Amino acid sequence: MFDKNIDRDVEFVRLQSNVSFSGSSDEEGGCRKKGGKYTVFNEKTDMANPRFMVGMEFKTHKVLRDAIKEHSIKMGKKIKFKKCDRQKVKAVCQTGCPCEIYGSYVPSDALFRVKKYKSVHECSRSFHVPWVRALNPGTTIKMKVKLNESGQFAKFKRLSICWVELKKGFLQDCRPIIGLDGCHLKGPQGGILLTVVAIDANNCIYPFTYVVVEKEKFKTWNWFLELLIKDLNI
Numbered sequence: 001m002f003d004k005n006i007d008r009d010v011e012f013v014r015l016q017s018n019v020s021f022s023g024s025s026d027e028e029g030g031c032r033k034k035g036g037k038y039t040v041f042n043e044k045t046d047m048a049n050p051r052f053m054v055g056m057e058f059k060t061h062k063v064l065r066d067a068i069k070e071h072s073i074k075m076g077k078k079i080k081f082k083k084c085d086r087q088k089v090k091a092v093c094q095t096g097c098p099c100e101i102y103g104s105y106v107p108s109d110a111l112f113r114v115k116k117y118k119s120v121h122e123c124s125r126s127f128h129v130p131w132v133r134a135l136n137p138g139t140t141i142k143m144k145v146k147l148n149e150s151g152q153f154a155k156f157k158r159l160s161i162c163w164v165e166l167k168k169g170f171l172q173d174c175r176p177i178i179g180l181d182g183c184h185l186k187g188p189q190g191g192i193l194l195t196v197v198a199i200d201a202n203n204c205i206y207p208f209t210y211v212v213v214e215k216e217k218f219k220t221w222n223w224f225l226e227l228l229i230k231d232l233n234i
């Protein structure tokens, strides 16, 4: 199933350990913790890797909506909202996949609670690389991920993008010299941004290709520069 949707330019390496993306329950009903309290979603600490279960509580429908969006991106799934208002939130995966989540407002507790959650996906992970490439023919995009043992889930490692128009601009209008630099990404996922810049006819900096990598080291710079050499045909 995974193979049908795989991008041929995506490199896959098997993970040594399993990656768990969700804890869940497929049953209707409550999920009470010891002491009679429901599990409360903490938007400050749980949003980086949202997990759901029946009975989980959310402050508002917006917090639940944002958690589902984050989860969808992290899982690489096309989860859509069937309903999303102050009373109900219902999100489903693509046609044919049983995964769905439903939560509703509980007036007595003045919060949102997950009432139904089917966690198991029968769809494939979606990658956006083919879509980006289709809209920008000539653009080079390489992504490196690691698959878990089952081969169903992938962990992001590296992404390289060289936009076709920027590449043309460098080859046609810039001085034949490049500069390399890297900086830390401050988002929740971290990582390093490595960039290649040129100098244009006005002596201005002209960034034309970049990668996001897990760490700045010889291996990642080498990966990036080998792609660049191939891309520029130099």
Ligand SMILES: [Zn+2]
Binding pocket: 077, 093, 094, 097, 098, 099, 120, 121, 122, 123, 124
């Ligand atoms: Zn699915």
